[in-house]
Amino acid sequence: MKIVLDAMGGDHAPQEIVAGAVDYARQTGHTTVLSGDEAAVRAELAKYDITGLDLPIVHAADNIQMDEKPALACRSKKENSMLVGLRIVRNGEADAFCTMGHTGGALTAGHMIYRRIRGVHRAVLTTPFPSSAGPIILGDIGANPDCRPEWLAQWGQMLSIYAQARLGIEAPRVALLSNGEEEGKGNELTRAAEPLLKSTLGDHFIGVVEPKEMVNGAANVVVTDGFTGNVVIKLSEAVAGYLFRVLREEITARPVAKIGAALARPAFRSAAAKLDDREYGAALLLGLNGILTVGHGRSKRDRVFFALRSTALLVESDMLNKIKKGVAEITVTGSAEAETVTETESVAMLN
Amino acid sequence: MKIVLDAMGGDHAPQEIVAGAVDYARQTGHTTVLSGDEAAVRAELAKYDITGLDLPIVHAADNIQMDEKPALACRSKKENSMLVGLRIVRNGEADAFCTMGHTGGALTAGHMIYRRIRGVHRAVLTTPFPSSAGPIILGDIGANPDCRPEWLAQWGQMLSIYAQARLGIEAPRVALLSNGEEEGKGNELTRAAEPLLKSTLGDHFIGVVEPKEMVNGAANVVVTDGFTGNVVIKLSEAVAGYLFRVLREEITARPVAKIGAALARPAFRSAAAKLDDREYGAALLLGLNGILTVGHGRSKRDRVFFALRSTALLVESDMLNKIKKGVAEITVTGSAEAETVTETESVAMLN
Numbered sequence: 001m002k003i004v005l006d007a008m009g010g011d012h013a014p015q016e017i018v019a020g021a022v023d024y025a026r027q028t029g030h031t032t033v034l035s036g037d038e039a040a041v042r043a044e045l046a047k048y049d050i051t052g053l054d055l056p057i058v059h060a061a062d063n064i065q066m067d068e069k070p071a072l073a074c075r076s077k078k079e080n081s082m083l084v085g086l087r088i089v090r091n092g093e094a095d096a097f098c099t100m101g102h103t104g105g106a107l108t109a110g111h112m113i114y115r116r117i118r119g120v121h122r123a124v125l126t127t128p129f130p131s132s133a134g135p136i137i138l139g140d141i142g143a144n145p146d147c148r149p150e151w152l153a154q155w156g157q158m159l160s161i162y163a164q165a166r167l168g169i170e171a172p173r174v175a176l177l178s179n180g181e182e183e184g185k186g187n188e189l190t191r192a193a194e195p196l197l198k199s200t201l202g203d204h205f206i207g208v209v210e211p212k213e214m215v216n217g218a219a220n221v222v223v224t225d226g227f228t229g230n231v232v233i234k235l236s237e238a239v240a241g242y243l244f245r246v247l248r249e250e251i252t253a254r255p256v257a258k259i260g261a262a263l264a265r266p267a268f269r270s271a272a273a274k275l276d277d278r279e280y281g282a283a284l285l286l287g288l289n290g291i292l293t294v295g296h297g298r299s300k301r302d303r304v305f306f307a308l309r310s311t312a313l314l315v316e317s318d319m320l321n322k323i324k325k326g327v328a329e330i331t332v333t334g335s336a337e338a339e340t341v342t343e344t345e346s347v348a349m350l351n
Numbered sequence: 352m353k354i355v356l357d358a359m360g361g362d363h364a365p366q367e368i369v370a371g372a373v374d375y376a377r378q379t380g381h382t383t384v385l386s387g388d389e390a391a392v393r394a395e396l397a398k399y400d401i402t403g404l405d406l407p408i409v410h411a412a413d414n415i416q417m418d419e420k421p422a423l424a425c426r427s428k429k430e431n432s433m434l435v436g437l438r439i440v441r442n443g444e445a446d447a448f449c450t451m452g453h454t455g456g457a458l459t460a461g462h463m464i465y466r467r468i469r470g471v472h473r474a475v476l477t478t479p480f481p482s483s484a485g486p487i488i489l490g491d492i493g494a495n496p497d498c499r500p501e502w503l504a505q506w507g508q509m510l511s512i513y514a515q516a517r518l519g520i521e522a523p524r525v526a527l528l529s530n531g532e533e534e535g536k537g538n539e540l541t542r543a544a545e546p547l548l549k550s551t552l553g554d555h556f557i558g559v560v561e562p563k564e565m566v567n568g569a570a571n572v573v574v575t576d577g578f579t580g581n582v583v584i585k586l587s588e589a590v591a592g593y594l595f596r597v598l599r600e601e602i603t604a605r606p607v608a609k610i611g612a613a614l615a616r617p618a619f620r621s622a623a624a625k626l627d628d629r630e631y632g633a634a635l636l637l638g639l640n641g642i643l644t645v646g647h648g649r650s651k652r653d654r655v656f657f658a659l660r661s662t663a664l665l666v667e668s669d670m671l672n673k674i675k676k677g678v679a680e681i682t683v684t685g686s687a688e689a690e691t692v693t694e695t696e697s698v699a700m701l702n
Binding site: 067104131132142145146177179180182185186187188190210211212214215216225226227228230231232234235236237238239240241242243244245246247249250251253254256257258259260261262263264265266267268270271274275 | 418455481482483493496497528530531533536537538539541561562563565566567576577578579581582583585586587588589590591592593594595596597598600601602604605607608609610611612613614615616617618619621622625626
């Protein structure tokens with residue numbers, strides 16, 4: 001197993017990225033290639049005892065900054081750490097690429113180097129999402145803010161394959177996120193996508209779900225457009241943060257409540273562990289000719305570790321070939337037409 | 352003050368609706384007209400001592416069921432409790448109409464009876480929404496799942512007027528909800544709406560906000576399309592419910608934690624009070640020639656009370672004339688064109 005990690009991507013690069021790579025290499029024995037500024041990465045590695053660990057550095061002269069326009073950055077900085085790292089995988093010298101950097105930059109670089117799998121309308125960005133019934137698979141979470149109905153139908157199929165490998169569910173129940181189940185609810189996109197999902201997935205498609213049912217785990221896979229999906233993950237995080245902040249403020253303002261909260265700490269800890277999404281690892285851009293995962297920009301070493309672990313899981317489960325096979329089957333059965341948009345247009349869309 | 356209340360609308364009608372009306376009439380002395388089945392409403396009223404309270408009944412032979420298609424129900428049931436109640440307000444015999452019933456039905460009935468204010472593209476459904484900095488005004492929350500950019504720009508103006516009256520903020524900061532602030536983020540709608548909001552609102556428009564900033568109260572008014580807005584309010588409720596459920600489960604599973612939680616109860620109570628949105632009252636459909644508010648379908652008597660109180664506040668603040676004046680000003684300055692879609696088409700859209 002050989003994963004290339006973008007050593008320069010994320011708010012805490014390269015320090016925490018390299019630290020996470022060291023932890024990961026030590027625990028798994030996997031080769032972890034660090035793409036980035038050689039001197040900077042070497043200086044970080046020097047902080048650890050890496051005897052016996054395989055942590056090669058591949059020098060990248062440049063890197064994409066968080067405030068840069070992705071397409072421009074990828075065009076003007078041909079030797080940025082993402083493009084350099086992705087080329088190693090494309091050339092067959094590694095199994096997957098993982099970054100905590102600029103999501104838009106990763107999508108653009110991924111499309112440029114890997115290109116889309118033949119027959120895939122659009123690559124979909126997906127992540128496990130917590131629910132009462134355990135994690136579900138949610139996508140698109142931000143790669144495609146404006147969608148066509150047939151993309152959503154194909155993602156239903158692709159995300160099912162992902163859920164099988166990732167969650168171990170043999171026949172995932174797929175749903176379409178909407179604002180209500182009554183006839184006439186939803187928007188133009190969901191109303192057009194619903195019959196397509198039904199015809200693509202048959203009985204595995206359970207129809208539309210409202211946010212409440214999604215959170216209750218009514219489906220294993222929830223499909224939505226990239227604008228709504230991105231709002232969903234960001235809002236969930238914001239609401240949870242807000243609630244815990246209010247609770248903490250009220251508790252710390254009261255001495256007796258503080259004692260009570262100390263007694264209840266194991267319960268709080270256990271609840272926090274249940275709600276913790278760190279172990280879910282990195283989001284996956286699904287539909288390209290290569291594995292590309294994107295972790296949280298704020299990742300510290302523990303999240304970097306989990307991002308790498310989730311990436312390795314995709315390699316081990318042969319996700320890429322499963323998706324290719326699945327897409328080929330859909331294309332053959334004619335429920336999705338081959339996409340005519342060129343790679344250049346696709347990359348332009350990401351800007 | 353004279354408010355018409357739909358006695359037949361909501362999951363707990365007519366029992367809880369009538370109970371809330373009695374509480375409200377007792378506390379305010381306002382006339383509360385109950386539209387609905389006369390015998391059923393009379394039977395509920397008989398349960399209370401209503402001496403000195405003004406609670407007239409206006410008989411409505413029919414009512415809209417939750418599983419009905421709104422337009423069809425309004426066309427085939429001309430004497431349903433919503434249409435009957437709204438007519439009383441339109442005829443100048445009452446100040447406002449309030450229902451806990453079918454939202455789609457209320458929107459359709461409202462458009463049919465009140466009609467849109469001249470110059471208003473589309474009526475916007477809006478509600479106060481909790482944030483760290485106190486309630487903000489969010490709209491659209493479900494009346495218009497598919498929007499044009501110019502509607503959002505006009506709503507920015509209309510919701511500002513509402514925020515002034517409702518939250519007492521002289522110059523509300525308005526923002527557009529998006530999935531990110533970087534250039535190229537957002538979808539086609541938000542990218543087209545952003546410059547229009549800027550030109551309509553000038554410096555009062557602070558640009559796009561992500562969910563996190565919205566929850567942190569960065570803006571006083573947040574504008575979005577009705578699909579996203581509806582997902583936002585439903586997801587927030589679902590996430591909050593999920594978190595508290597997990598916390599409660601973990602606490603009750605541990606005897607010591609249970610004691611601790613008992614000691615911390617005042618803090619929990621205070622946190623719950625801060626997060627409680629009951630007092631925000633009913634959502635308002637803004638942009639029609641009359642006040643129409645829609646409370647939560649699950650409302651019991653306390654929420655019915657707050658729905659009525661929030662409705663009275665709109666009447667007292669002369670909201671209708673303020674909106675009419677505001678819209679006339681925008682229309683005159685030419686930043687929004689008069690809408691050509693007919694009322695029939697508008698109602699059809701709601702189905």
